[in-house]
Amino acid sequence: MAHNQFELLKQRRFLPYFVVQLLGAFNDNVFRQAIIGLLGYMAIDADDKALYTQLAPAIFILPYFLFSATAGQIAEKLEKARLIRITTAMEIAIMTIAAAGFVTQNMIVLLVALFLTGVQSTLFGPVKYSILPSVLKPEELTGGNGLVEMGTSISILIGMIAGGLIFALAGAQGPWVAGIAVIALAVAGNLTSRAIPPVGAGAPELRIQWNPIPESVRIWRLTRKQLAVRNGVLGVSWFWFVGTVLTSNLPVYAESYLGGSPTLYVFALAVFSVGVGIGSLLCEKLSARTVEIGLVPLGAFGISAFVFDLHFAQPVASMAQGLTVGGFLAQPGSARVVIDLAGIGLFAGVFVVPLFALIQSRTPKGELARVIAGMNIQNALFIVLAAGVGIGAQSLLGWTIPQLFLALAIANTLVALWIFTIVPEFFMRFLSWVLVRALYRLRVRGIEQHVPDEGPALIVCNHVSYMDALILAASIPRPVRFVMYYRIFNIPVMRWIFRTAKAIPIAGAKEDPELLRRAFEEIDAALADGQVVGVFPEGALTRDGAIAPFKNGVERILERRPVPVVPMALRGMWASMWSRRDSRLGRMRVPRRFRAHVEVVADAPVSGEQATAAALEAKVRALRGDAA
Incomplete structure (x- = not known):
């Protein structure tokens, strides 16, 4: 597993794919700019040149409307590395046609090749982004996408510059240089694609529907299933x-x-x-x-x-x-x-x-x-x-x-x-991101290794401050449904954040038995749905910095649904802002509480069948150590 995004560039699961999509973006723009360069070299009429210049983008983008629906289904059905090899082989054939167009200076042939390039890009688009969750862990997704966007942006720029310089530097040999360049880049992409490891199909049993209009509507609706x-x-x-x-x-x-x-x-x-x-x-x-x-x-x-x-x-x-x-x-x-x-x-x-x-x-x-294919149709429309x-x-x-x-x-x-x-979740996450980054210096250990990438899991952690849920949410790659004491849940401003994050309020049996019952029902439903649920088994904020005994509520959860339990500990939070240590104005120590060094530590999951409140408490105590 990569510990930062740049380490992905050393790994076979990512590097060949990254180079292939980089070469593809580069070659597309070399080709398109070389066409513009050829128009200048041919010294054609200004009106005809303007016509070709305006027509070219439309020809390139048209296949996204025509074939994205089919491309999405193919990318879902086929093994993804194989599909990338197929699309890069297509690129060699298309660029051979383009080379013939450059050498013969035939704009019709070049525009046909440009349309086919759009078809090839349409086929490659869905697999370009759908492959990433299959080869990257959840904590690597943001970094991997960042590399892809960076590589695409820079490749487009350099491709435009290189394509524009071909006729300026090569002169009379420009048509030959352009033809050889686009074929060579296509061959390089295909050879590199052969190093991509196999990546399973998303839906190998899918039956492809070839009629683009109803299927385009169908995949567009897929993009709208979740808000x-x-x-x-x-x-x-x-x-x-x-x-x-x-x-x-x-x-x-x-x-x-x-x-x-x-x-x-x-x-x-x-x-x-x-x-x-x-x-x-x-x-x-x-x-x-x-x-x-x-x-x-x-x-x-x-x-x-x-x-x-x-x-x-x-x-x-x-x-x-x-x-x-x-x-x-x-x-x-x-x-x-x-x-x-x-x-x-x-x-x-x-x-x-x-x-x-x-x-x-x-x-x-x-x-x-x-x-992704539905998104590409919408992108083309925009x-x-x-x-x-x-x-x-x-x-x-x-x-x-x-x-x-x-x-x-x-x-x-x-x-x-x-x-x-x-979609208030966007703004809620923004507020929580600002709060956590402004108030704390956060360090994380063990979460990438021990929080399951998929499937249900229960997170148990010590409870030190009103910010604990936000800090854990900022540390765990997957969305977490936190169970929290209803009085904390109802804190002004924070209540909106917790409610938008789908936190689950809970109360003691003597305070509100109906709320307690609903909380356990909601916890079980979330775990049954494969979600991650976070609980603070102490039942309340610590009053002295020490970990209080864990209550048996965690055992009730596991009796109904024995999912893996990941012990976690917050270290350094007692001296930070929003803990009960700073509940009185006279006890606040700004240098200690503001931008405090806080650490979130995780241990290996414990089987839900074997976990007990006492055993989990012991693990959390060991994780926290003396760093209250």
Whole structure:
């Protein structure tokens, strides 16, 4: 198991797949930019060149509407490594056709190859993301997705640059160089794909329905089965909308508003792409190796802030023309534009990576490829919509590009607020993420090894502060249903967080026997559904920092459903904020309680048939040791 995302690059279960998808994104963009380069080399009429330039994206994206439903079913039915080898072999054949088009300078052949490239990308898309939960552990999902998004973003950028340089550097040999390059990259991808280990099919018994229209509707409905997944898919599609509006307007923005030459557009795109890559990689660190959807609001509002500032950023360079990158950077106000573009990219990465991890972790494996295919259809629709909105706003409404950016910032904020309102789990996780990261310095040991990746489990832990459930939730990769004393559950503000997290309130038998009965029923139902339930068997917060005897409620739970029990201990919480040590103002010690070093330690699961309250208490005491 990898202890950080970069260790995945040393492991066969991830590295060959990562290189294949990197080469695929690189080759697609070399091919598409080389077509534009060929148009310039052929010196065709400007109107014809504009027609081909506008037609090419439509031809490439059309297969996503036509074949995504079929692609999702195929990716569900076939062994995934085999399917990747098939799609990379297709790429060799398609790029051979493309090479013939380059050498003969035949645009019809090249557009046919471009359409087939879209078909191949459509087939590869569902397996690209559905393979990750099968080869990565839950705590590796965010880091793995971060690497994929970083690699894709940088590969697209470098592919665009490389494809654009072929005819500039090779001159008369450009058609041959372009043809050889795309074939060589396709062959490299296919050879690399042979190193991917076998990955089982999600639903090998699935019967493929070939009619794309009803099946497209069916897989789109699959994306809407769970509210969080539905809005995760919507969030990814919105990411493509925002990205399309920004990147499609960057060439004109760089030339008309930044006073730049064509190379300045490439620089602006590079800044944005590198920002996406950095943001994607930061997600693992920010999430502490969990699927932390609390980062999504942070990413959304970060995007809005930097797009909003980009609207007002008017460097002196806007009065100039034909500036090189160096010339632009020498102008007053240029740093602000660069920071804005990098910030938009960075927060876009922070926004989209947790959404991919959420979709992968919450969707049944037998449906994931089809859900990804449904998402791809929606993504394609949003890309087309973004292009239409951009063209309409400028041609019909007369908006300038900075005005379009302002509208995008406002729209992004409103869409984010709408998503977080209808799915409060996003905002709840954001609040809990902020609280935990602001108040504590958290260290985790043993959780990756001992919390089961799937299936039911019971977490038992000592109870020190009002923040215990939030700290454990931030430490455990899987969602946890916490059982908590109803008075803690009803604390103002925290109550909304606990209720949204589907915590289970409980009371003593003398206080509220009906609430106690309902709590045990809900616990059993959650475990029967394969969920993780967290309990604090002491029954109340510690009053002196010591662990109180565990009550027999945990035994009642296991009598009904003997699931594995994972002992955990919170260390260092007694000296932290929100423990009863600081219940009186006169006893508060700010240097000790604020940003306290807190540790969460886990031990190997105990069989539910053998676990007793006393035995579990002894294990938790040993785990905590003297670090109260």
